[in-house]
Amino acid sequence: MFDNLIGQSEIKRQLEFYSQAYQKTSVVPFLLLNGAKGLGKTEFLKQFSKSLTNTDGKPRPMLELNSSTIKNNQMFFEQIFMPIVQNNEVTLFFDECHALPKDLVMAFLSILNTERTPFKEFNWREFTFEFNFTKISMIFATTELDKLFAPLKDRMTILDFKPYKTDELSEIIKGRLEDVEFEDGVLEDIASTTRGNARSAVKRAKEIETYCETQNSNVFMKEEWNRLRQILGIKPLGLTNIEIQILDILKERGPSTLQTIAAVTGMSRTAIQKDAELYLLQKALMKIDGTREITRLGTEVLNEIKEKGF
């Protein structure tokens, strides 16, 4: 089912299990795909929905909804449910479901409460809507699980996506560039700049493809990689300029408070905590022990950036 998708072995196993169960029960549990952006939630779900066959033998279509554009029940029932979902066999995929409006979340609390039968009737205004979950599959995805209303979360089966390993990212890049020959170690080096993110790996593969086309070459050596890095400003570990700036502050000033970093960078404390620090902590380039401090690895990476002029 997921032959063309790399990594996320646990997710694959779980989805395959639910797909096989569907062949017997015609019902899919209310799945909630949780994970950071670019980990392949939508791609995996597309493959999963494709494996569900409708009564006419065709793969079940998937309606991908941007949850933040649904403002209320009326928009959902009038624009989505009545014209597209009702009387059809379809998978409803609510992307970024933490942004669903409150009244729809409340409606889903009762709609998804199907412990005994896969049918639910929901009354809204003068209408009665029938949710037949042998025909409708409802799947949700979020990057911010903590923002989802807990009782709604309880009604769902949560599947956690994990960051990709370097070898998986290398495989993703190589899979997109089958005609390109890489020097030993280069693919791993490229993969290390994609921050564990499959979407970034695909994007990087596209950049390499464009470079090879402009150079009329199918061989990608270390020299080519370094040249491409210089052109596109790709830093070691895929660090961003603000992350490098924070490392620089910590190296120059020694252990510093969040307030100091915010004052020097001009960023808000929240932005630093949410956007910049996480990856530095994840890669052990800095540590927090009362104050923020650069690690030995952080100093080495910073020196490399300065020496090589990235």
Added chain:
Amino acid sequence: MGTDQIKGEVVCQGQPWLLIESNLPSRFEMELFLVSLYFLLTGAIICGLIPSVMENNTTSFTENETIKRGRGRPAGSNSFEHVQIKHLLSFLSEEASVPVSKLWMRDTLGVIIAARPIQVIKNEQPEETEEKVQFALNTFEE
């Protein structure tokens, strides 16, 4: 001098203010009494002993509510004056438009002006574009 006695009291703001008790046997004494009473009351008002009702434009109605007096057109007053046409023409040309009351037109000329239809002003602002849910449908059909 007679022996008949009259009694009375002057009440101010609901409270007895002056008790009058007098024998008034003759008309002269009665007139003298009334004149004295007049001067007495006038003096009291001037000295501020009795608040003058005429000075108040408002009368207490309830503790928190007042009714204003003196609003609207006083009885007998008129908004219009009679002017000869020739006098008006010394100020205005024959093309000038002069407002006359509908009542005058009806009574003098026998003309009844129909009420103007109510003009409905349409909201010219562009209607707000309806918000749309963003979605994509994958059918997986080759």
